[in-house]
Amino acid sequence: ISPALKIKQSGPGSGKGTQCEKIVAKYGYTHLSSGDLLRAEVASGSERGKQLQAIMQKGELVPLDTVLDMIKEAMIAKADVSKGYLIDGYPREVKQGEEFEKKIGAPALLLYVDAKAETMVKRLMKRGETSGRADDNEETIKKRLDLYYKATEPVIAYYEKRSIVRKINSELPVEEVFAIVEKAIDELK
Numbered sequence: 001i002s003p004a005l006k007i008k009q010s011g012p013g014s015g016k017g018t019q020c021e022k023i024v025a026k027y028g029y030t031h032l033s034s035g036d037l038l039r040a041e042v043a044s045g046s047e048r049g050k051q052l053q054a055i056m057q058k059g060e061l062v063p064l065d066t067v068l069d070m071i072k073e074a075m076i077a078k079a080d081v082s083k084g085y086l087i088d089g090y091p092r093e094v095k096q097g098e099e100f101e102k103k104i105g106a107p108a109l110l111l112y113v114d115a116k117a118e119t120m121v122k123r124l125m126k127r128g129e130t131s132g133r134a135d136d137n138e139e140t141i142k143k144r145l146d147l148y149y150k151a152t153e154p155v156i157a158y159y160e161k162r163s164i165v166r167k168i169n170s171e172l173p174v175e176e177v178f179a180i181v182e183k184a185i186d187e188l189k
Ligand SMILES: Nc1ncnc2c1ncn2[C@@H]1O[C@H](COP(=O)(O)OP(=O)(O)O)[C@@H](O)[C@H]1O
Pocket: 011, 012, 013, 014, 015, 016, 017, 018, 019, 123, 124, 126, 127, 170, 171, 172, 173, 174, 177
C-alpha cells in the first residue's frame, strides 16, 4: 500500500470534511473518513453498527481495532486505482498513529486544520440543524471537544518530530483555507 496522506483530526467541526472534498476534486486522492466508514456501518443496521452508534452518540472513541480494520479494508479495496490516500479523522490518539504505522505505513503529510474551540462549536451547532448526526448536539459536542484536546491534540506533537505537519488556519473562508492546503500538498511534489 502506498504511503497515506493524512489530514489531521483537528477537532470536530474544524473543516476537515470540507477541505477533503476540495482536495479530492483537485488531486483525485482516495478520501477515507473514519467517521463516514463508521456511519456506514451504523446505517447498515448490523449488530456491530448498533454498538458503534451508542459510542458515537456519547462522543467517545470506538475501539481502535474496529476503526483501523475498516480503514485498512477500504484502502486495500482501492489499492489498484488509488493515486494516494487522504485519511480524515484518524489518528485520533497517539496509539492509533502507532498502530497505523505498524499495520499500514508512514504518512507523507499531516494537514492540521486548525480552528478555535469557539468556532468549532459554532460550526457544529449550525451543521446540526441539517446533518441529522446523532453527535451534532450541544452535550455531545462538548464531550467531543474535551476528548479532542485530551487525546487527539498530542498526535500533532508525535508527527511534528518528523516535520510532516502543516498547520492550516481554518478560521478563514473555505477558498482561502484551500489555497493554504494546496500549497502544502504542492510542496510535496
Ligand atoms: N472555512 C470555513 N469557514 C466557514 N465555515 C466552514 C469552514 N469550513 C467548514 N465550515 C463549515 O463548518 C461545518 C463543519 O465542517 P466539516 O468540514 O464537516 O468539519 P469536520 O469534518 O472537521 O467535522 C460545516 O457545516 C462547514 O460548512
